[in-house]
Amino acid sequence: MTxxxxxxxxxxAIIAALAASFFVLPDYHVGVLARVMVLAVYAIGYNMLFGYTGLLSLGHALFFSAGMYGFALAVNHGGLPTGLALLLGALAAFLTSLIIGFLALRTKEVAFMIVTLMFAQAGYLTVLYFGAVTRGDEGFVLSTAQRTLAGIDLSGEATRFWAALILFSLCLLGTAALVKSRLGRAMIAVRENEERARMLGYDTHRLKLIAILVSGTLSGIGGAAYALLFGYVGATFAxxxxxxxxxLWVLLGGAGTTIGPLIGVLFMFYLIDLSSSVTDAYMLIAGLALVLLCLFAPQGLVGEIRRRGLKWLP
Structure with missing residues (x-):
């Protein structure tokens, strides 16, 4: 086997294990996994930019919230059907990525990181400024009717889990195929050595713009799905x-690995959940665990396993 x-x-196998968990885990953990899978879509989007292209962004909340508000405002204020609103959420994230990509790629390295952070903060302040529409920090809750897609009520535990699994599976397999394609290999070449990639004839600026578009759109889809499945939209997400x-999720799971984002979200979610049941200072325990992990597994959980022997791990 290759x-x-x-x-x-x-x-x-991972998708099958997640599907099987619905039948064997208690309701609480099924609910947690649904949330983890949706947030893993967001992490997968971030990984495409940071893990595979080498661009460190501190502004991805802008794309996540663009998809979330694009969807939520369309159904809440526009009265549009859920399916069309989801497309608008993805389109909002795509257009935001396109604009930010053209502007932010005029900078490099630390400057790129700072510029993306500034744009994200501007997006957050915009949400607050238009509080009459967005409800600002208070946010708003979507009704059951607004969370129905193709006649299926996605506010229930079971339907929400399966919808999250389908979305996660499509994103996981799609990105797995992308990183093995010529485009994915070219993005990795930019990450490894941009100057050499340029000398070989690659348009590195175009590749980085494509990476931002893919990353931002996937992140926006994660945001729209979060609003749809969990029914709440607020400025906190921006x-x-x-x-x-x-x-953090990508670093913990393993940057530049396809399954790393899921592992990172799962690890972080349960680390905080378990430590909060022991002490009120749960963030201290979580922080200590993160520091130790970064010291002894600097390539992340999946990356470290791949480095230590399983070289074929994606």
């Missing part, structure tokens, strides 16, 4: 905190 075949078998989260 490495590519092993990779796809692993992806299918804060810097939600730009830091995907970076």
């Amino acid at each position: 490495d590519i075949q092993k990779s796809y078998v692993l992806h299918i 804060t810097v905190q939600y730009s830091i989260f995907p970076l």
Whole structure:
């Protein structure tokens, strides 16, 4: 069996394990997994930019919230059907990525990181400024009717889990195929050595713009799905905190690995959940665990396993 075949078998096995968990885990953990899978879509989007192209962004909350508000405002104020509103959410994230990509790619390295952070903060302040429409920090809750797609009520635990699994599976397999394609290989070449990639004839600026478009759109789809499945939209999702989260998830799971984002979100979610049940200072425990992990597994959980022997891990 080739490495590519092993990779796809692993992806299918992970999807099958998630599906099987619905039948064996308690309701609480099923609900947690649904949330983890949606946030993993967001992390997958971030990983395409940071993990595979080498661009460190601190502004991905802008794309996540663009998809979220694009969808939520369309159904809440525009009265549009859920399916069309989801497309508008993805389109809002795509257009935001296009604009930010053209502007931010005029900079490099630390300047790129700072510029993306500034744009994200501007997006957060915009949400607050138009509080009459967005409801600002208070946010708003979507009704059951607004969370129905093709006649299926997605506010229930079971339907929400399966919808999250379908979305996650499509994004996981899609990105797995992308990184193995010529485009994905070219993006990795930019990450490894941009100057050499340029000397070989690659249009590195175009490749980085494509990476931002793919990354931002996937992140926006994650935001729209979060609003649809969990029914709440608020300015919290546009804060810097939600730009830091995907970076932590990807670093923990393994940057530049297809399954790393899921592992990172799962690890972080349960780390905080378990430590909060022990002490009120749960962030201290979580922070200590993160520091130790970064010291002894600097390539992330999946990256470290791949480095230590399983070279075929995607």
